[in-house]
Amino acid sequence: EDQVTQSPEALRLQEGESSSLNCSYTVSGLRGLFWYRQDPGKGPEFLFTLYSAGEEKEKERLKATLTKKESFLHITAPKPEDSATYLCAVQADETGGFKTIFGAGTRLFVKA
Amino acid sequence: GAGVSQSPRYKVAKRGQDVALRCDPISGHVSLFWYQQALGQGPEFLTYFQNEAQLDKSGLPSDRFFAERPEGSVSTLKIQRTQQEDSAVYLCASRPEGVYGYTFGSGTRLTVV
Numbered sequence: 001e002d003q004v005t006q007s008p009e010a011l012r013l014q015e016g017e018s019s020s021l022n023c024s025y026t027v028s029g030l031r032g033l034f035w036y037r038q039d040p041g042k043g044p045e046f047l048f049t050l051y052s053a054g055e056e057k058e059k060e061r062l063k064a065t066l067t068k069k070e071s072f073l074h075i076t077a078p079k080p081e082d083s084a085t086y087l088c089a090v091q092a093d094e095t096g097g098f099k100t101i102f103g104a105g106t107r108l109f110v111k112a
Numbered sequence: 113g114a115g116v117s118q119s120p121r122y123k124v125a126k127r128g129q130d131v132a133l134r135c136d137p138i139s140g141h142v143s144l145f146w147y148q149q150a151l152g153q154g155p156e157f158l159t160y161f162q163n164e165a166q167l168d169k170s171g172l173p174s175d176r177f178f179a180e181r182p183e184g185s186v187s188t189l190k191i192q193r194t195q196q197e198d199s200a201v202y203l204c205a206s207r208p209e210g211v212y213g214y215t216f217g218s219g220t221r222l223t224v225v
Contacts, residue, residue, distance in 0.1 A: 004154075034213050036213070036216075041218070042218050042219075043116070043203050043216030043217050043218050044155065044203075044214070044216050045216070046213035046214060046215065047213075049212065049213055087154050087155075089154070098143065098160055098162075098168070099157050099160065099168065100145075100214065101157070102147075102154030102156070103154050104152070104153050104154045105153075105154050
């Protein structure tokens with residue numbers, strides 16, 4: 001069964017304190033791994049898609065990396081506006097490549 | 113419009129009442145998805161449409177849940193005889209064909225009292 005596990009559940013950082021969020025996944029035939037950002041009261045906002053081990057994507061202070069078993073979302077010198085829940089998700093061959101399985105998310109709090 | 117639009121944003125229903133939640137996807141997106149998100153959890157898959165065809169409804173919790181997309185654009189998620197455990201945020205998403213991320217709407221927060 002496809003599974004996505006995110007850690008930590010919550011992370012509190014000081015502004016400028018870099019850190020990483022982890023996403024471990026178990027799937028049969030990964031088609032894509034996704035990172036989303038979700039603000040309170042809003043739907044998830046798409047950030048990145050990673051397709052194969054070794055791939056990296058960057059956007060402003062965020063960098064996503066992928067191995068065969070896990071993905072990391074690195075946050076460099078975070079600002080208070082980076083506070084949100086970050087969701088990891090996968091699409092797999094087993095589910096026909098269209099159903100996206102989400103993790104429970106990491107709630108990030110960045111204090112000024 | 114430019115994004116996925118959902119209505120209503122909030123719905124309070126008495127237990128046993130029927131509700132209908134609407135989703136307007138991005139124009140041209142053939143794929144449409146419904147997800148359910150409980151507080152503090154990630155979204156969970158409910159159902160998937162490709163144009164007007166419902167290709168997967170394996171995530172619908174019970175036969176009280178029904179979704180349709182009759183003309184391949186607007187979709188409606190209907191919940192009959194609502195129960196307290198149906199309280200959640202219902203998210204609609206659309207995307208182009210291929211392995212792409214979704215564009216989500218802001219969701220409908222359903223509270224059953």
